[in-house]
Amino acid sequence: MGFFDLFKKKQDNTAAEPSQQAAGQPAEQAAEQAAEQQRGREELAEGLQKTKSGLFSKLARAVAGRSTVDVEVLDDLEEVLITSDVGVETTVKIIRSIEERIARDKYMNTSELNAILRDEIASLLEQSHSSTEDFGIEVKEGTPYVMMVVGVNGAGKTTTIGKLAAQLVKAGRKVYIGAADTFRAAAIDQLAVWAERAGATMIRQEMGSDPASVAYDTLKSAVANKADVVLIDTAGRLHNKVGLMNELTKIRNVMAKVIPDAPHEVMLVLDGSTGQNAFEQARQFTLATKVTSLTITKLDGTAKGGVVIGISDQFHIPVRYIGIGEGIDQLRMFDRREFVDALFGEKKE
Numbered sequence: 001m002g003f004f005d006l007f008k009k010k011q012d013n014t015a016a017e018p019s020q021q022a023a024g025q026p027a028e029q030a031a032e033q034a035a036e037q038q039r040g041r042e043e044l045a046e047g048l049q050k051t052k053s054g055l056f057s058k059l060a061r062a063v064a065g066r067s068t069v070d071v072e073v074l075d076d077l078e079e080v081l082i083t084s085d086v087g088v089e090t091t092v093k094i095i096r097s098i099e100e101r102i103a104r105d106k107y108m109n110t111s112e113l114n115a116i117l118r119d120e121i122a123s124l125l126e127q128s129h130s131s132t133e134d135f136g137i138e139v140k141e142g143t144p145y146v147m148m149v150v151g152v153n154g155a156g157k158t159t160t161i162g163k164l165a166a167q168l169v170k171a172g173r174k175v176y177i178g179a180a181d182t183f184r185a186a187a188i189d190q191l192a193v194w195a196e197r198a199g200a201t202m203i204r205q206e207m208g209s210d211p212a213s214v215a216y217d218t219l220k221s222a223v224a225n226k227a228d229v230v231l232i233d234t235a236g237r238l239h240n241k242v243g244l245m246n247e248l249t250k251i252r253n254v255m256a257k258v259i260p261d262a263p264h265e266v267m268l269v270l271d272g273s274t275g276q277n278a279f280e281q282a283r284q285f286t287l288a289t290k291v292t293s294l295t296i297t298k299l300d301g302t303a304k305g306g307v308v309i310g311i312s313d314q315f316h317i318p319v320r321y322i323g324i325g326e327g328i329d330q331l332r333m334f335d336r337r338e339f340v341d342a343l344f345g346e347k348k349e
């Protein structure tokens with residue numbers, strides 16, 4: 001995407017937000033936003049640096065000294081993708097698609113490989129936001145939008161909720177957070193710290209209390225206080241599948257008593273640095289409950305960023321957000337173009 005497109009896109013967004021437009025000069029503001037978006041891209045590229053350099057050095061090795069994409073190059077490419085945690089199924093899909101292209105065009109130069117890979121990967125990823133307003137959440141006027149956040153311990157649920165709440169509050173939304181991970185007192189306190197930093201209201205009970213009861217209280221309170229968004233933190237104990245399924249089902253059922261179509265979103269948080277383990281967690285959780293979106297955390301400091309591609313493709317669940325650091329502003333709305341641009345460098349037009 002060129003600078004002009006960037007500019008244009010931002011202007012469109014501004015037009016959709018009259019309150020912001022009134023606050024400043026539209027042209028100046030658009031330029032400022034374009035600059036901010038550029039900073040965002042740089043930060044994303046920095047966050048994905050390890051995945052990028054891993055992938056690139058492997059790709060460079062795969063094509064070294066070869067000019068055409070032949071069977072050997074494809075074999076090596078397959079290995080590169082698998083060792084970059086893209087996953088076997090998705091890798092096979094990508095390779096097959098490149099083979100079809102070669103069969104059609106008869107010949108493919110290795111120098112074209114990057115661009116082709118970028119297109120293939122982008123086409124495998126689903127776009128998960130229709131708008132960047134409200135940090136990608138479709139807030140409905142009148143009823144709180146309820147998101148239940150699931151995932152194993154340590155995946156980054158609480159941190160992600162805190163970061164997300166901060167963005168929503170920044171966008172002018174009233175956010176309620178339910179501390180339904182009642183397993184450890186420290187978990188509730190940690191969430192309380194995040195809620196305060198974000199400027200959100202947290203609803204809690206004693207440690208050890210029923211998570212479904214906390215969720216119920218949170219929704220009741222959110223409705224009474226006309227909140228825009230409710231984020232429900234949960235405990236991710238994977239002691240056994242049936243136990244997890246029962247607990248999540250119970251929370252869901254109780255929420256539906258307050259708001260019939262809640263939860264509107266069930267977001268599974270996965271630690272990207274765990275690579276293949278994240279695939280396994282996605283398998284477990286999708287069996288236990290209906291998962292509608294994903295957040296992949298800790299992509300900073302890992303070379304396993306390929307998991308984003310494989311998990312999104314294999315489970316047909318869009319990636320909503322990615323975590324690229326522990327800081328409050330280090331949660332990004334996932335954008336497939338931005339993601340491949342960050343991995344492969346911006347496309348030359």
Ligand SMILES: Nc1nc2c(ncn2[C@@H]2O[C@H](COP(=O)(O)OP(=O)(O)O)[C@@H](O)[C@H]2O)c(=O)[nH]1
Binds near residue numbers: 159330
């Ligand atoms: N580097 C990095 N660390 C993260 C990210 N997201 C979460 N963490 C860290 O991962 C650890 C576990 O996070 P937490 O939110 O408590 O996980 P939970 O058990 O699923 O609630 C904490 O130390 C977080 O600071 C991220 O995107 N990048």
Ligand SMILES: [Mg+2]
Binds near residue numbers: 157158159233
């Ligand atoms: Mg937690």
